[in-house]
Amino acid sequence: MDINQIITANMLGEVNITLTSTLYSMIASFVSAFVMRKVYILYGRSMNNREYFGNIFILLALTTCAVIVIVKYSLALSLGLVGALSIVRFRAAIKEPEELVYLFLVIALGLCFGANQFAVGAILLLVTTLSIYVTSKFYTKTYGLENSSMLIVISGERKQVEQLKNEGLALLFQKSRTALLREVDFTQNNGRLVIKATSLENENFITSIENEVQNRGLNLNIINDISVAQ
Numbered sequence: 001m002d003i004n005q006i007i008t009a010n011m012l013g014e015v016n017i018t019l020t021s022t023l024y025s026m027i028a029s030f031v032s033a034f035v036m037r038k039v040y041i042l043y044g045r046s047m048n049n050r051e052y053f054g055n056i057f058i059l060l061a062l063t064t065c066a067v068i069v070i071v072k073y074s075l076a077l078s079l080g081l082v083g084a085l086s087i088v089r090f091r092a093a094i095k096e097p098e099e100l101v102y103l104f105l106v107i108a109l110g111l112c113f114g115a116n117q118f119a120v121g122a123i124l125l126l127v128t129t130l131s132i133y134v135t136s137k138f139y140t141k142t143y144g145l146e147n148s149s150m151l152i153v154i155s156g157e158r159k160q161v162e163q164l165k166n167e168g169l170a171l172l173f174q175k176s177r178t179a180l181l182r183e184v185d186f187t188q189n190n191g192r193l194v195i196k197a198t199s200l201e202n203e204n205f206i207t208s209i210e211n212e213v214q215n216r217g218l219n220l221n222i223i224n225d226i227s228v229a230q
Contacts, residue, residue, distance in 0.1 A: 028113040032125045033061035043136040057106045064110025152195040156218035161191030
């Protein structure tokens with residue numbers, strides 16, 4: 001049988017999707033996406049609404065799983081899917097790389113379970129969850145960034161902001177265990193730094209920032225009580 005006969009037979013053959021296998025794949029995708037949602041909400045460092053963004057994970061995993069379940073049984077469906085998806089354009093702006101990584105991870109889980117690779121999907125879920133937990137506990141300064149937090153926004157002349165970023169922040173962060181530099185923004189003449197810390201930060205840290213900002217002639221704005229979803 002040559003390649004043309006194989007392709008023709010595959011295209012004209014019936015699509016026999018096993019409902020039991022599909023159900024198992026859907027359940028596994030749902031559970032894995034729910035776990036990743038919990039992990040993202042607890043250990044993610046995005047400044048956006050993590051609970052709202054995490055709700056996308058379940059639907060994304062189920063959709064990816066359903067697509068793989070359908071196309072793996074038929075070459076005709078897979079080719080048709082390529083044509084159908086080619087007209088789709090996604091314009092959502094992903095501002096933080098962390099969000100993009102989580103989306104790829106959820107898609108990968110949906111691919112694994114949709115292809116009935118349950119062992120691979122389970123290992124992927126276990127390893128990534130463990131690595132995220134270890135990283136958050138031992139390699140990042142997420143201590144104390146809980147329900148009550150604050151943003152410290154420093155803005156002003158670009159040269160002074162750059163000097164503060166390159167010279168002063170390291171010394172300032174030595175007085176804190178929770179402060180994180182979340183955003184750096186420079187335009188032609190102006191600059192802005194956004195620091196995130198717990199609202200219960202020690203007074204020495206806040207006082208030191210106020211002194212640095214005042215000495216450099218910069219503007220300081222502190223926004224308290226930022227709600228972080230649990």
